[in-house]
Amino acid sequence: MNTKLALLGGLSVNEFLRDYWQKKPLLIRQAIPGFKGLLGPQQLVELACRDDVQARLVTYQRKQWKLRHEPFEPADFEGLSKKGQWSVLVQGINHFLPQASELVQRFNFIPHARLDDLMVSYAPRGGGVGPHFDAYDVFLLQGLGHRRWQISTQKDRTLVEGAPLRLLQNFKVEQEWVLEAGDMLYLPPHCGHNGIAEDDCMTYSIGFRTPWYQELAEQFLVYLQDRIEIEGTYADPDLKVQKHPSELGADMLQQVGRAIRKVKWDDEDVANFLGSYLSEPKSHIFFDAPARPLNEARFAQALLQRGVVLDLKTQMLCHSNTIFINGDAYPVGQGSYRILRDLADARRLPPSCKLTREAADLLYQWYLDGYLAPRTR
Incomplete structure (x- = not known):
């Protein structure tokens, strides 16, 4: 079977994009037959302790959710299983493991501009991060162990007040499956889901970003500020006495309005902004020049x-x-x-x-x- 057909449960890419992408969930049994994962729990914890990764530790004990972000030390993970349910999540695994980058490349039927990263999570039996929804598309590929996924397309997105995570208050399970190694679940944005580890469990989440228009608009204005040039300065040689000097005068408003409306952009400006913005590495990412570069x-x-x-x-x-x-x-x-x-x-x-x-x-x-x-x- 064609690799893409197997990955999508026998669907062609066009069928998947037409019928499922950003529309409804899809369960794919043995999307990658023989897939056992790319690293073990201890290796993931070691990555979480690096100073150049983004990682989170979620714990649930005494009916209380807690969330911690990096930096971590190995001692932070000692004895956790005795204290309740927990899960560690590490972002950007594809930035550290070549085989993780190759895994992400299997999904290149989605434009690279949409790719966020590969996140890997580990949880012992009972662990998870609670019922929630994401504002992006994600493929949840099972590695080590088994995870029970409960999903809901409910419209009620009321969140648990005061929780450190965006947890759904009234999560109502509509469908439920247990995924084993090589199985995969696709979820469109805003689809409620809850993953519970059935045993020692690792899940590989290939996420695709959906930037907020507000975010794009704000960053586009930042991009434009270095590329616009409005000549002249404000002038009022015919200034008249105002009855109320604290009021903004109509002439000033009109003159400044005309100047600001000279700011123009076209599709090329938008394309250049998007290309630069969407390829910009996250703030924690740095590149090392070769120690002994070739001429x-x-x-x-x-x-x-x-x-x-x-x-x-x-x-x-x-x-x-x-x-x-x-x-x-x-x-x-x-x-x-x-x-x-x-x-x-x-x-x-x-x-x-x-x-x-x-x-x-x-x-x-x-x-x-x-x-x-x-x-x-």
Whole structure:
């Protein structure tokens, strides 16, 4: 069976997008047959204790929910099973494990601009984060153990008052399944769900961002402020005495209004903003330049022999002969655009790939920035 057909339970990508994406849940038994997970519970806890990850620890004891965010130390996880139900959730696993990045690539039938990250959670028996809903699309792939998923498409989204999590107060179960290794559940935004570990359990959540328009509008205005230029200064040579000096005068309002209305933008501005904004790494992500960088000639030789691969943390998008990488925009020629778009699509270029001079120069610059490197295998 075609890989995508298996991943989607026999549905074609077009059928899935037409009938399920952002519309209704889909349970897929053995979406990835033989999948046992990419790491174990102890490895996940070790990742949660790193200072360059985002992680959360959720506990439930004495009928009280508690939430802690990173940073963590190993001692924070000792003896938890004796104190009640708990779950640890680590974001951005695809930024640390090559095999996690490869897992995310299986979902490239959804545009890269929509991808958030791969989150992995672990919980012992009975653990979870309570009934809640998310404002984004997510594929919940089961690794180690078994998790019982309860879902609801209810319209009532009243939250538990005072809880540290966005917990649904009146969660009403409509459907319920136990997922085992390789099973997967797709949930559209705002679908209520509650996952309960049946045993030692790890779930791989491939999430797709749905930015709020308010967030986009605010950031677009920030983007515009460096790109607009309104000439002139306010002037009132014909100023008249006002009866009330504290009032804003009609002439001032009209003059300033005319100036502000000169701020214009077009679809290209919107595209350049989106490409830069959606490829911008999260605030905790940093890139390391190579400790002993190759010179340009040796780098070119390495490309010919081994090809190149993006750093796991690199975000790369494209639009209309412009490449966006980690928040920066690079207008390029058509030939370079096609090559670099292939890199953005597959996150790697094969050996002996024919590069334009422009593309080769950019690849070397990005190599020095730590955004990519010659392949090692």
